[in-house]
């Protein structure tokens with residue numbers, strides 16, 4: 001099976017969906033020259049009308065994408081986590097609320113592809129991991145692919161979905177390579193990964209470790225570190241945070257009795273807090289130890305390489321949390 | 328002027344519909360039945376009706392918090408509009424939107440917005456869809472003088488002009504954003520002066536004269552359909568009522584003088600249009616009265632309908648969140664009991 005990078009997977013998904021459906025088009029800043037890597041060659045293939053370089057107006061063009069989606073188009077918008085703040089009015093007041101507020105009249109088939117850079121010395125203005133913010137504003141689907149296979153399959157599902165999808169492209173996951181089957185080798189002739197179905201990346205028996213976005217890799221690394229000691233981790237990747245497959249997580253905790261959640265977002269009101277709270281409430285009687293959350297410290301991202309690495313989850317922090325739930 | 332008698336009468340009918348609808352809302356408010364805030368459009372009827380008369384049914388509009396006039400002018404059903412304002416299940420949005428969020432997608436009303444200027448990018452996107460998909464409709468967005476200062480407005484105008492989008496930016500300059508006068512908040516003489524900065528025509532028009540608004544909009548629509556791009560129209564108008572119902576404290580404040588209000592109210596858009604109908608179409612007093620009486624009955628019926636419409640069932644709370652519901656979408660996901 002061919003091995004592909006995460007970016008290749010996103011690019012393939014984009015091309016396949018644009019070829020399949022004429023109403024799909026891409027818009028964002030510097031797309032045509034593919035500054036962020038996933039839109040190379042789109043202009044030559046699909047022309048100016050379907051590959052739109054926008055002015056630097058996030059609020060304006062996020063809104064324009066939403067408006068276009070109300071009238072039969074299916075935009076794919078490329079942006080970066082930290083630039084979402086500039087477009088928050090459109091993302092919250094319109095994207096999240098429009099459908100419900102208008103009694104179900106609106107369909108908003110927009111996919112926002114959101115590059116999530118962090119841990120690379122970009123300082124506080126370019127290191128946001130802000131998906132939990134949108135978990136608190138009902139109305140959007142939140143997708144965090146952590147490998148090339150899921151990136152392609154979830155992205156294609158997002159483009160076909162009739163709700164606003166925010167797809168966060170994690171800066172750690174993005175350097176990964178995974179096997180992605182060719183379409184001809186797939187049963188339905190294409191790769192689609194459903195929303196709301198968690199992936200048990202690694203089966204294990206002692207501790208359930210839920211990884212969010214880049215947290216999945218830390219969980220897998222921790223599992224390797226602990227293997228020689230005979231400690232077996234079950235690593236679960238929810239893949240989508242809205243919808244969130246709590247059932248798979250609760251079932252795993254039923255067997256292991258122990259939970260660690262790894263989330264690169266800041267700790268307070270993170271995806272990890274939501275998962276921990278739900279397990280505390282609905283899985284309390286399965287728990288044999290207090291839940292541990294490994295998330296980013298509640299400080300802004302510092303620039304200096306002496307400081308920045310201190311704030312994020314690491315495999316070592318996950319190992320320590322696992323030891324804590326085992327004691 | 329190329330409006331025939333039937334069209335002029337239809338304009339008058341819609342203007343009356345807005346006026347009497349708003350009067351009914353005010354009455355409902357004073358009787359304590361109104362649920363949330365509402366922003367009366369009285370005094371500004373000529374803008375929405377003049378503009379919408381220049382549109383086809385398939386054209387799209389979007390609006391703002393002063394939200395009843397736009398959908399009624401576009402042909403929205405007053406029964407369902409009133410039911411929405413009372414939070415009833417027969418409302419446009421099944422009681423989920425209320426006064427500031429009237430929308431009827433089936434006739435091109437893409438919705439009113441409570442966040443000032445927030446629907447301007449949405450309408451711009453509708454125009455983008457029309458252009459990209461060669462759909463042929465135009466998009467028109469109503470916004471206030473206050474909204475004209477929002478970044479969303481500037482960003483949208485730049486994009487629309489850059490891409491020659493089929494959109495009309497219809498600024499309803501009623502002189503104030505709540506209590507802040509436009510003189511104190513807009514840096515140029517007229518909002519329409521800003522159009523040149525984006526490279527589109529800026530048209531200043533008497534917003535109390537529905538025919539003048541229709542004429543300006545008709546030319547803007549022609550431009551839009553011909554692929555010549557957007558137009559910014561600034562309609563000078565005046566709101567005869569408080570900013571919103573229930574803001575008595577503000578009414579008594581001195582942000583606009585009684586003389587100014589009295590002076591402005593002399594130019595009632597309904598009276599101006601009634602006179603125009605007589606001049607241009609030889610409508611008789613009787614014919615005009617007839618329209619008014621019919622519309623009054625229509626509004627009374629709408630109020631009756633809205634009052635009798637049931638509130639939504641509690642079970643409707645979670646309806647209409649998702650267009651593509653899938654396993655574990657929240658709502659079904661309420662695992663936390």
Ligand SMILES: Cc1ncc(C[n+]2csc(CCOP(=O)(O)OP(=O)(O)O)c2C)c(N)n1
Nearest residue numbers: 393441442443471472473474501503504505
């Ligand atoms: C972003 C935002 N800021 C402030 C408000 C509060 N607000 C509601 S209406 C309004 C005035 C709007 O003035 P204008 O755009 O001129 O419209 P008008 O009310 O005069 O029709 C304000 C400040 C709001 N709804 N949204």
Ligand SMILES: [Mg+2]
Nearest residue numbers: 471472503504
């Ligand atoms: Mg105003």
